[in-house]
Amino acid sequence: MKWDAQQYQKHSFVWQLGEGVVEMLAPQAGELIVDLGCGSGQLTARIAESGARVIGIDRSTEMIAQARANFPAIDFRVADATDFRVDEPADAVFSNAVLHWVRDAGAAISCVASALKPGGRFALEMGGRGNTRTLLEGVREVLGRVPEVWFYPSIAEYSALLEQGGLEVRFATLFDRPTVIEGENGMDDWLKMFGGALGLSDRERGEIVRRLRGRMFRDGNWVIDYRRLRVVAVRRADG
Numbered sequence: 671m672k673w674d675a676q677q678y679q680k681h682s683f684v685w686q687l688g689e690g691v692v693e694m695l696a697p698q699a700g701e702l703i704v705d706l707g708c709g710s711g712q713l714t715a716r717i718a719e720s721g722a723r724v725i726g727i728d729r730s731t732e733m734i735a736q737a738r739a740n741f742p743a744i745d746f747r748v749a750d751a752t753d754f755r756v757d758e759p760a761d762a763v764f765s766n767a768v769l770h771w772v773r774d775a776g777a778a779i780s781c782v783a784s785a786l787k788p789g790g791r792f793a794l795e796m797g798g799r800g801n802t803r804t805l806l807e808g809v810r811e812v813l814g815r816v817p818e819v820w821f822y823p824s825i826a827e828y829s830a831l832l833e834q835g836g837l838e839v840r841f842a843t844l845f846d847r848p849t850v851i852e853g854e855n856g857m858d859d860w861l862k863m864f865g866g867a868l869g870l871s872d873r874e875r876g877e878i879v880r881r882l883r884g885r886m887f888r889d890g891n892w893v894i895d896y897r898r899l900r901v902v903a904v905r906r907a908d909g
């Protein structure tokens with residue numbers, strides 16, 4: 671999917687709600703940290719405030735251009751999560767709201783493991799099993815199916831992939847996080863921003879919004895039934 675970096679910056683809830691993932695990462699001064707799928711760079715900059723050296727990686731050239739414009743002192747690079755390398759082994763890899771877009775999870779995990787020092791940590795948040803279930807019901811009702819765009823794994827599924835990739839899971843949680851998108855047009859905006867990969871026509875988008883209104887529009891705002899998976903895993907010293 672092509673990302674509109676300027677529009678994305680209006681969806682600040684993504685990185686505001688990702689602040690807790692930075693706390694889970696607990697970056698330290700002097701560490702080298704990769705922010706995988708850094709988008710327009712707000713959390714990369716937040717990590718850099720700790721005194722860590724950060725490399726922001728994203729496959730979207732538009733997002734990387736926006737990140738460089740926002741934070742010129744940070745090292746941002748265009749690369750895919752399933753095919754990236756760093757010149758020096760990293761102390762940690764961080765990722766917020768990216769890995770559900772990456773269907774070849776094994777390839778991404780293999781790159782993460784190769785980028786980490788033994789004992790290095792991988793701290794991530796992504797959509798987890800059951801994410802946006804109500805919203806996807808609306809998509810199914812209108813399209814007759816849900817296109818395979820996102821990968822929302824359970825703790826067991828993602829832990830197995832991490833273990834196969836040489837990482838040891840130290841912490842994992844799957845939790846409901848109803849997310850408020852403000853205003854009448856919230857769902858339409860969300861579908862335009864994040865649902866681009868569903869390939870909806872204007873008519874289909876309008877019909878989904880109409881159907882979901884009774885289920886998801888409350889007190890003047892849309893509430894999307896996000897469920898997030900948070901994991902901290904560590905690269906095993908024995909490979």
Ligand SMILES: C[S@@+](CC[C@H](N)C(=O)[O-])C[C@H]1O[C@@H](n2cnc3c(N)ncnc32)[C@H](O)[C@@H]1O
Pocket residue numbers: 673684685688706707708709710711712713727728729730733749750751752765766767768771772
């Ligand atoms: C919702 S944004 C999150 C950005 C940022 N992590 C944040 O919290 O604001 C998702 C980002 O994942 C990136 N992305 C999606 N698939 C990717 C892939 N295969 N490799 C690298 N980046 C990817 C997109 O380009 C986009 O910038």
